[in-house]
Every structure is written in structure tokens, then in C-alpha cells.
Amino acid sequence: MKWESKLIKHKGAFRIGIIFEKNTELIARIKTVDGSRWSQSIGVWHIPDTEENRIRFKIPLHHQTVPSEEGIASIEKFKQWLLSKRYSSSTIKTYSEALKSFLIYYREKPITEITNEDVIVYNNDYILKNNLSASYQNQIVNAIKLFFQTIRNTKMVVNKIHRPKRAKLLPNVLSKEEVKAILNAHSNIKHKMMLSLIYSCGLRCGELRVLKPVHIDSKRNIVLLKNSKGQKDRIVPLSPFILEMLRDYFKIYKPKTYLFEGQNPGELYSEK
Known part of the structure; x- marks a missing residue:
């Protein structure tokens, strides 16, 4: 019977989660542990985080998980x-x-x-x-x-202090047809616009989330990225086709603060 144990945080407290496929014999054994509980929300059995339980379920002891x-x-x-x-x-x-x-x-x-x-x-x-x-x-x-x-x-x-030797691997590159298929698969205009902008401008997800309408320079066909990686500003070109898509998107969604906002106006789009 395969099982694994790991530290979890449940309802604000650290517990030891026991993960396994449903097995009546193992469930009966876990129930004998003082303080054992089943969590419907996360779908695991969990027990108190004690030194005894850490040893029993092969979790590193607390003093082995913190520095001096x-x-x-x-x-x-x-x-x-x-x-x-x-x-x-x-x-x-x-x-x-x-x-x-x-x-x-x-x-x-x-x-x-x-x-x-x-x-x-x-x-x-x-x-x-x-x-x-x-x-x-x-x-x-x-x-x-x-x-x-x-x-x-x-x-x-x-x-x-030496660094590890980096592996020299060829990147996996999508064909034009594959990229078009990914972009056209979305019926949601906002999601399609976000993916198109990421692909055409080479944006990171974090850069996309904090974009504001003022960062789009339609006269010079550029996008200004503020405080990008390494706290550096950078400029990327914006194609006329993507600019037209942005104009159509703007008419529909009318963003207030960020170019792509969350469920509430002016709210940063979720990382998820």
C-alpha cells in the first residue's frame, strides 16, 4: 500500500497530512492516532504535528528543519x-x-x-x-x-565557489499553426487578448498583470514596461494588428486602472 506524509497547514495550524488511496485497514490504523481527523475540504487524513508523529510517519524532526x-x-x-x-x-x-x-x-x-x-x-x-x-x-x-x-x-x-555546469538544451518551439490554434481556442476576448499580447510582445506574466492603459503608446507603437525584472524599465514593439485588438478590447471592457483587471474594477488581475 503506497502512502506519503507531509506537513500541511489546516485552519491556521500545522498538521501532518497522510495521503493514500482509500483503504479501510489504513484508515482504521490512522484513527487510533490521538487527534487524527479527516478533512473534507482538502481530502486528506491529518494528525497533530508532534515529535512522536514525525518519527512515526518519517517527517524530519523540527530541530532538523530550522537553522541554529x-x-x-x-x-x-x-x-x-x-x-x-x-x-x-x-x-x-x-x-x-x-x-x-x-x-x-x-x-x-x-x-x-x-x-x-x-x-x-x-x-x-x-x-x-x-x-x-x-x-x-x-x-x-x-x-x-x-x-x-x-x-x-x-x-x-x-x-x-564554483557554479554548476549548465545543460545546453534546445528549446521547444511552437509552429505558427500551433500558436494560432492556441490563440483561437479562446472565446473569452480578455483571455485571448492577454495571450496575444504575451506572445507578440514577449511579456512575462508579472509584466502583463501590472500593465496600465497609459503604458500603451499607440503613436509610436510601443509598450512601456515599468519596474520589470531586475527593477528595470524596458520598451517592446507593438504590432498594428495587436493595437487594433487592444482598441476593440478597450471598448468592451473599459479598464480603469490596469489594462487587464480582476473581477472588480481597478483590481489587479489574479496570479492564478
Whole structure:
């Protein structure tokens, strides 16, 4: 009988979720655990998050999932340093989570004692052993490099931390017919307009969501993208055909604040 367990947050509390195909014998066994409950909303059995239950259901113990006190304080200082350098909130979150993973691995070792050899061991014994991607490994390396630039009296030689070799893969490119089929499959005018603009202008989803009508320059046939990736503005060309589509869309939806708004006027379109 295959089953898996994982930490979940249910009604504001952390619980251990037990996921499996319906099995009366396993259900009977779970019911013997104190505090076991069935959740109709998320469709899983869940039990209290205790040390005993973590051991029983093969979940890492709490102290194995957090850095040392020194590590926690250092991560917080690192966040403040990134913030002062005006890194975006998403980059701060990515780097701090990556650093947290590394410092959990070396939670028993003082940060000033961590060396380049420790980075290699971490890559081999954690990243590679768990089949984590090269892009994730690269995030870890970026976080470690930045972090140890802020640490004094460290044994880490930052410029000698190596990056993973990138795989050189050919991109999967859709044919013109496939692109047309995707765009024409939508009867919803707003959705079709959003996809057309993304494809024709090479926009990221985040860039599309924050577009405002004033960012469309119909005289010069360009789209102005404000605070794009890396907090940089950029300009992309706008084809006359897409411009005409935008005019038709505007007449129907009459957006107030954002070009593509949510269910309520002036509301940012949902990321989902």
C-alpha cells in the first residue's frame, strides 16, 4: 500500500497530512492516532504535528528543519542587507530560503568555520543525492556568494565557489499553426487578448498583470514596461494588428486602472 506524509497547514495550524488511496485497514490504523481527523475540504487524513508523529510517519524532526540560532539571526541580517541593496521581494525570498537550506545542513557548525569544502560536500550529499535541479543549485550558490560577502573573518573564499555546469538544451518551439490554434481556442476576448499580447510582445506574466492603459503608446507603437525584472524599465514593439485588438478590447471592457483587471474594477488581475 503506497502512502506519503507531509506537513500541511489546516485552519491556521500545522498538521501532518497522510495521503493514500482509500483503504479501510489504513484508515482504521490512522484513527487510533490521538487527534487524527479527516478533512473534507482538502481530502486528506491529518494528525497533530508532534515529535512522536514525525518519527512515526518519517517527517524530519523540527530541530532538523530550522537553522541554529546564529543561522536564524544571520538570515535575518542577510534579508536586511538585500533590502538595503534594493533587491526585489521575490529575490530576497528566493535567496533567503536557499541560504536557510544551506545553514540547516550546517546547523552544528559556526558560520565563520564554514569553508569552500563544505559547499562541495553540501552539493554532493544534499543537492545531487536528492536529484535537485542545476537551477536550484545555482540559486544556492548565488545566495552563498552574496551572504559570505557580508561575513567578516570567514574561511570562505567567495570567488572560488564554483557554479554548476549548465545543460545546453534546445528549446521547444511552437509552429505558427500551433500558436494560432492556441490563440483561437479562446472565446473569452480578455483571455485571448492577454495571450496575444504575451506572445507578440514577449511579456512575462508579472509584466502583463501590472500593465496600465497609459503604458500603451499607440503613436509610436510601443509598450512601456515599468519596474520589470531586475527593477528595470524596458520598451517592446507593438504590432498594428495587436493595437487594433487592444482598441476593440478597450471598448468592451473599459479598464480603469490596469489594462487587464480582476473581477472588480481597478483590481489587479489574479496570479492564478
